[in-house]
Amino acid sequence: MTVRELLTATGGRLLGEEAVA
Structure with missing residues (x-):
């Protein structure tokens, strides 16, 4: 897993x- 996940x-x-979008 990544930090964002x-x-x-x-x-x-x-x-x-939303941060990714």
């Missing part, structure tokens, strides 16, 4: 997806 899995899914 860990963060999104922690509960920041929406934030993580």
Whole structure:
């Protein structure tokens, strides 16, 4: 897993997806 995947899995899914987009 990458750092971003860990963060999104922690509960920041929406934030993580928006950050990538």
